Amino acid sequence: MTISRRALLAAGAGAGLLTACGSHTGRGDDAGAGPRLSQWYHQYGETGTEQAVERYAAAYEKARVDVQWRPGNYDQQTAAALLTDSGPDVFEGGPTLDQIQGGQVVDLTDLLDGVKDDFNPAVLTPKTYDGRIWGIPQVVDMQLLYYRKSLLRDAGVEPPDTLDALVDAAGRLTTKKVKGLFLGNDGGVGVLGGTPLYAAGLQLITEDGKVGFDDPAAARTLAKLHRLYADRSLLLGAPADWSDPSAFLQGLTAMQWSGLWALPQVQKELGDDFGVLPFPKDGSGAPSVPVGAYGAAVSARSNHRAAAKAFVKWLWVERTDYQEDFALSYGFHIPARLSLAKKAGKLKTGAAAEAVRLTTEHGYAQPLLWTPAGQTAYQDALSRIIRSGANPETELRAVVRKVSAELDRVRKKS
Incomplete structure (x- = not known):
C-alpha cells in the first residue's frame, strides 16, 4: 500500500503523464468480444495485487480490458487525464467533488439497485452527491x-x-x-x-x-x-x-x-x-x-460508457469472490460489502473481528x-x-x- 492511499484516510500535466505506464491483461488483440476498455489503478505496494486485477480483467467476457498500473502521483495523473480524450474508461479514485461538479464522471447510481444497503455507508456516503452515486467502493481501509x-x-x-x-x-x-x-x-x-x-x-x-x-x-x-x-x-x-x-x-x-x-x-x-x-x-x-476507500468510477469522456459501467458492475458489485480476494489475499483490508466483511474467515476472530465491528459501529469518512x-x-x-x-x-x-x-x-x- 502506498502512502498516498493511506492518506486518503484523513486525499497542468503534460502529455507524458497520459501515456500507458502499466501493464495489460495479456490477452491478444483478437481475444474476447466487445469494445476495448482502459482501466487505471494507482500503484499498490502489496505483492500480487497487480496480477490479481489483471486476472479479474482477463476473466471478463463482454469487453477487452487493459489494466494500467500508474506509479507516481496518481491523483494528479488522473485529474489531468480526465480532461482529455486519452484518459481511462474506468479508473480508481474518489471521485472528487470537482470531478463530479465538472461533469467528468458518470452517474453509477443504478449499479447498486437492490444492493446499496449492503455497502458500508461510511465509505459509500463520500461517493454520493446530490442523491446520486459516482463511485463504487472497492475495499475499506x-x-x-x-x-x-x-x-x-x-x-x-x-x-x-x-x-x-x-x-x-x-x-x-x-x-x-x-x-x-x-x-x-x-x-x-x-x-x-x-x-x-x-x-x-x-x-x-x-x-x-x-x-x-x-x-x-x-x-x-x-x-x-x-x-x-x-x-x-x-x-x-x-x-x-x-x-x-x-x-x-x-x-x-x-x-x-x-x-x-x-x-x-x-x-x-x-x-x-x-x-x-x-x-x-x-x-x-x-x-x-x-475509514477510507478508493472507488471505481467511469470517465464521462469514455467512448464506451455503457460498457464501462457494465464492467464496473460485474467486478465491484456482482463478483463478490473477486471483491473478497482483492481485500484479503494480498494486503489486509475490509471488503466494502457488509455481508462479505461479516463472513470473511480472516475477519471472524480476534483483533480483526473487533476492527470490523469498530468500523461498522463507529466508522466515518471525510465528507x-x-x-x-x-x-x-x-x-x-x-x-x-x-x-x-x-x-x-x-x-x-x-x-x-x-x-x-x-x-x-x-x-x-x-
Whole structure:
C-alpha cells in the first residue's frame, strides 16, 4: 500500500503523464468480444495485487480490458487525464467533488439497485452527491489504536475509553525507555484530521452542508491533544512514521495509532499481547474510527460508457469472490460489502473481528464537501494547536470562516 492511499484516510500535466505506464491483461488483440476498455489503478505496494486485477480483467467476457498500473502521483495523473480524450474508461479514485461538479464522471447510481444497503455507508456516503452515486467502493481501509497488553497491565492502566483516559494513560506509560503513545512524528497533526472532532460528537461538515465544528467542544478536545505533546508522553522522531508499526513492535511506545494493514505483522510478532481500540470519545461524543476507500468510477469522456459501467458492475458489485480476494489475499483490508466483511474467515476472530465491528459501529469518512482548501486551513491550525500550543478557540474561529467561504464557493458551482 502506498502512502498516498493511506492518506486518503484523513486525499497542468503534460502529455507524458497520459501515456500507458502499466501493464495489460495479456490477452491478444483478437481475444474476447466487445469494445476495448482502459482501466487505471494507482500503484499498490502489496505483492500480487497487480496480477490479481489483471486476472479479474482477463476473466471478463463482454469487453477487452487493459489494466494500467500508474506509479507516481496518481491523483494528479488522473485529474489531468480526465480532461482529455486519452484518459481511462474506468479508473480508481474518489471521485472528487470537482470531478463530479465538472461533469467528468458518470452517474453509477443504478449499479447498486437492490444492493446499496449492503455497502458500508461510511465509505459509500463520500461517493454520493446530490442523491446520486459516482463511485463504487472497492475495499475499506481504517485506522485504529494499537496497545500492548503487557505494558498496560504492568503499569496498572486500563485500555482508555475516553480522551481524558488516553492522555492519562500516555503519561503513566511513559518511562525513560518507552513513550506512552505514538501518533506520528509530527505529534498527530498529519494523521488525526477530523477524528478527534467526531470523537467529541461533532463533524467536519454537517449533512446539510455547513461547518460541523463551530462549537466550544471542538476547542476543548483539540486542547487535550496539545497536553499530550506538552507532557512529553508522545513518541517523536521514530525511525518510521505512524503507518509503519515498527515503533510499536520495537517497544518504543506502549500505544500507537496506525492502520488495519499493520495488523497481520503485529499479530505475527506479538501474538496475543496486543489489543485494538477506536479513537476514544470525548465528553458527550462517541468513539471514532476514520475509514477510507478508493472507488471505481467511469470517465464521462469514455467512448464506451455503457460498457464501462457494465464492467464496473460485474467486478465491484456482482463478483463478490473477486471483491473478497482483492481485500484479503494480498494486503489486509475490509471488503466494502457488509455481508462479505461479516463472513470473511480472516475477519471472524480476534483483533480483526473487533476492527470490523469498530468500523461498522463507529466508522466515518471525510465528507465529499471537505475540499482541499478547507482541509489545508484545518490542518495548519491543528499543527499550531498541537505543536505550539496556539489558542484553540482563536484558531478554530479562523478555520470556520475559511471553511464556510469554501462551502459557499462549492454551492455556487452546483
